[in-house]
């Protein structure tokens with residue numbers, strides 16, 4: 001490498017950038033929906049246990065591998081295994097997975113941008129109509145938003161780690177926290193919010209079933225951006241003066257807090273809309289909640305806060321989720337970009353343009369897979385259902401390969417890179433690591449039961465998604 005590797009400017013910058021990656025649609029929407037359906041605080045508790053005891057060690061493993069090797073995931077697997085061919089598969093998966101997840105996430109982010117613009121321009125009433133969403137996603141205006149978003153993301157990524165990603169996170173993350181808290185406080189002032197609050201905070205242990213537990217793990221894993229090569233890549237930009245374990249804990253804390261506060265926003269809002277609501281009816285899909293159900297809730301606020309108030313609230317909400325999605329999106333695209341820079345020696349601009357171009361083609365194809373193009377809409381069939389290209393990307397990369405990548409990284413770090421190197425890296429910039437509880441726990445878990453749990457999740461997902469068979 002001729003040039004010096006980029007680095008985050010400060011510890012805070014790194015934490016905010018990693019938290020920016022972690023905080024996304026998963027926290028703001030996925031978590032509240034799951035909590036609403038699965039026992040409120042009981043779900044939160046299971047989720048938090050998974051964050052601390054399963055996800056945090058995986059996060060630490062990913063970051064330390066990145067910082068030690070100073071590479072993107074592909075280079076990291078190569079460097080830490082002396083170019084072993086078999087382990088290189090792990091590296092490839094950790095490049096291809098984020099690229100494909102970026103494709104599906106881009107589709108959602110485009111819709112969020114459009115809904116934000118829709119609310120700002122006072123279009124909430126139309127957006128709350130039952131077939132608005134399906135008409136909108138099949139209209140040509142989607143492509144307009146797609147172009148705007150692609151250029152915006154391209155500019156941010158081309159500005160680099162410090163001036164692009166870190167600066168964006170430093171501006172957007174605090175803004176996001178303030179907006180989230182303001183919306184929570186506002187919702188609390190509305191009638192019936194208390195019922196929602198009670199519903200959320202009083203645990204219903206009876207709802208905790210094996211499938212809820214497995215959902216909670218999947219949710220936590222996705223929410224912390226694990227298995228996507230992101231934390232390996234971001235780890236490679238962390239200064240040797242900083243503590244990896246300390247940073248990882250902060251990121252997990254921020255991410256979980258945002259999920260918790262999003263619950264404080266969404267659940268009371270649902271009950272303000274309809275105090276009698278049966279939460280079983282809420283779809284598990286974040287997509288239908290954000291784009292069809294929430295606009296209805298926001299519109300109903302008209303009677304309490306007027307038309308302008310309702311549009312303002314909806315605008316603030318969509319902007320909040322859009323910001324969260326944007327910071328996640330830049331983090332995930334930075335993974336293949338750094339691979340192009342390190343491995344092929346491409347300049348940043350060339351990497352951004354070539355990857356952006358490939359991604360854009362796939363995003364267009366996915367955008368057309370909701371009806372515009374019969375070929376992409378009925379792309380294939382398995383597990384007893386016809387699947388669009390968009391569905392296939394979610395099933396294969398998000399549902400199936402993410403836990404597999406987590407499994408591979410754990411095995412790699414402990415059995416190939418070896419515990420001594422792992423521990424040495426974690427002690428760099430962290431005088432208190434040696435002998436700490438974190439060290440003992442991470443050493444115990446990463447090579448033993450965490451991979452076992454992830455393997456079970458992987459097997460269960462493959463059986464369920466592709467063969468229509470459920471173990472839990």
Ligand code: PHE
Nearest residue numbers: 022024025026027223328332
């Ligand atoms: N952690 C993100 C979320 O909760 C997941 C994600 C990260 C998705 C990066 C895409 C890119 O939504």
